[in-house]
Amino acid sequence: MNQILAEATPDAKDKSQRIITLRKPNPEDGSVVNALVERCKPLDTNSMYCNLLQCSHFRDTAVIAEENGEVVGFISGYLLPEQSDTLFVWQVAVGEQARGLGLASKMLLELTGRSSKIRHLHTSITRGNDASWNTFKRLAKTLNSPLNERVMFDKEQHFGGQHDTEMLVHIGPFN
Template sequence: MVLREPKAEDGPAISALIAASPPLDGNSAYCNLLQCSDFAGTCVVAEREGRLLGWISAYRPPSRPDCIFVWQVAVAAEARGEGLGGRMLDALIARSASRGARELTTTITEANSASWALFSAFARRHGAVLTRSTRFERDAHFAGANDTEWQASISPLPFIPSN
């Protein structure tokens, strides 16, 4: 398995992986292309024998440069159970684009047990603490159309020295 930065040509395969990974929200193809180009340093693709099997989209929020926000994690059905999600998260925080980040955040619905397990295991593996708080509420932010999104905050992240 090769973990690498995405490139724009990965866009269609990423869109297909997201579509095959409910409950992830589908992004526009253009959004995926921007993530693969403008945010490549904080995104990860996992590839085996030329087949894209994993994807993490993430970014450094402009108002919180000490943070990495993980937007989506997708693992193809054929690669589930291999610990790929955790390996991609580890690769993300080891990147130069992640240097200086002290916290990783994401949002997860209450019912998404796979994501809670992934991020809880990541926190344990790195000796960090996972806290949760409401980020976007079902009625106030989604007009009842989406479950409440809970923010999972993990800190402190491991110190990655500058080269």
């Protein structure tokens, strides 16, 4: 467990300092994570079972953010099977009450700092998700690492026109 002092970003309405705890999830967090992700549009929701697996099988590559016992943030990820030095970040969810604190960046730094073996980070982002682009660009700058992008899953070819193109973002090497 890691406690952080979360300070509001300059443009946030609430300027108070808050203490947020970052920790690995456990299976009991699955339903709370599921509800958090559902509230964090435009994130794609997963089944409850998927969230339970993220909070148990993939707990070493996931992080929960808690404030006063309430889950206010969650990141899920996994190590790429063929590239064990690469963390793929699946979802970043920050509840409305914890936005503007730089919490997503703090959780990402927590994950990348857990193992010296992690030297690269991948994620996928749609072009219209400005908040995610800003978060990962800040992370690349903080890690003093390049950020590269390319199409991962094309709107027409992979999604049959039902979902926007997902861009693969690669940050690294770092550490």
